[in-house]
Structures are given as C-alpha cells and as structure tokens.
Amino acid sequence: MKFGVIGHPISHSLSPIMHVANFNALGRNDQYSALDVSPQDFQYIKEIIKENELNGFNITIPHKESIIPYLDEISPSAEHIGAVNTVLVKDDKWIGYNTDGIGFVKGLIDKHGSIDNDNILVLGAGGASKGIVSEMMKFTNNKITVANRSITRFDNWKLDVEAMSLTDVKDILNTFDIIINTTPVGMNESSSELIIPIENINKNTLVCDIIYIPNKTPFLQACEKRGLAIYNGLDMFVYQGAESFKIWTGKEAVIEEMKNKVKNELK
C-alpha cells in the first residue's frame, strides 16, 4: 500500500522513516513519502493524492484545517477539534480523523500509568490542546483545567473544563499532578521564555511538553533542573503515527521500532 504526509515545509519530516521502520518490522512492502504542497497548490490536493495513488495520508502544518472541505466524511472527534491529521482513502472516499490527542494520551498513560485521579493542567487552548483534552477526559475522573493567554479562545470550546487565564493559574500551580504545555512557547531555541513560573509547581508533578524538537524545551530544562519529572512530545509523535497506521490498515504498529528510529535520527 502507499501512504504519505502532506505539509509545507516537509523535507525535515521524520514521518517517512518512522513509518518505514514499522513496515519493515512487520515485513510489509508499503511505501510512505513526504509530499510538499504549498498553500497555493493545496487546491489541487485531490489530483495530487490520485496521482500518487495513496491509500491514506497524514496532513501536517499548515493544512490540518484546510483539508476539511475536501473530505467526504469526518470522525466526530476531528470535527469537534476542527483539525485533521489523518485521511483514509476508501473506495475513492476520503475520511478524516485526528490521532494527535489519542497519540499523546496513549503515550502519557504508558509512561505514567493511569491518570484516573490526577489533577491535570493544560497550557494553551488551540487545536492541539482541544484534541488532547477531549481524549484525556475519557481517562480521568477529575475536571481538567485549561489555561490560556487569551480567555476569548474558549468561546468555541464545548468541553466541560475549568477554563482560566495563564495569569490566574499561576496562583494554583501547586495543585496539579500533571502539567502539559501545548503552546509553541519553547519551540524557538533562541528564546528562553518559560510559559509559567516553575517555582510554584509541586515537586511531585509530571511536567510535559508536546514539543520534541528541541528534545527539551527551556521549560522542560528548567523543570528538570528543579528535580521535577519531565516528558516531551516524542511519544505523541510516534503514537499518532501508530494510530494513523491502524486506521489505514486495521493493524497494530510496532511502537518500539518506530520510537527507536526517531530517537536515533534526533541524536
């Protein structure tokens, strides 16, 4: 079968080598390619996918929302999040899914164990946050707190969360067992900005970032220096890919092979 990832820019994507590692581990002859499609050319997406004879594909920045009008069907959770990262091509029909949220949550539970009774804080209220929060709600009994720079971001949120500003959450940081940064703060290595003041975080808190390049954001570095447990976004990347593979083929991916390959590339 043929798969691929559509994005712009895309040349640095680790998705092809990660998926090929899985195909090899399973003894499959599948192919996975990276296709650079600029926003101007996105109108030709139907033709591009047909030409490449893809059975399924991933969609990444900046097209996760632009793909939606081209779909024949969309999963309820992708519709709710308003973003699609996985498309299944079935009998010429395109069905859209979002595996980012479940990717993060599966990785988190694998690392941390059950999150049933944890008090969780999510920083940021964009698409990534919405996907992660809606998936986590299935696994925890507590109401999740979401803090964002601008409070108006919550206007289109239908999820039952404790919504607050980044400023207000600073006073209650010591009440959380797990804190997850979903904003791009820390992605740019030249900035040492921390999204929240880390001195208020409880010593037993697990601090997560969905960024994995750099492998430790200034936020994670500072938390680690304080002796806190940290967790970056690498597992989320691997598990979202594994979930996409399952949607396309109905088969379980070999997570460890995928993870090792990506880790090696990032060394």
Ligand code: ATR
């Ligand atoms: P994604 O799909 O990656 O979640 P997005 O939907 O554009 O991207 O959302 C980006 C999130 O990061 C938003 O919550 C944004 O906050 P605002 O709603 O206030 O814009 C947050 N964000 C981006 N840059 C930030 C910064 N410098 N400080 C704090 N939050 C930031």
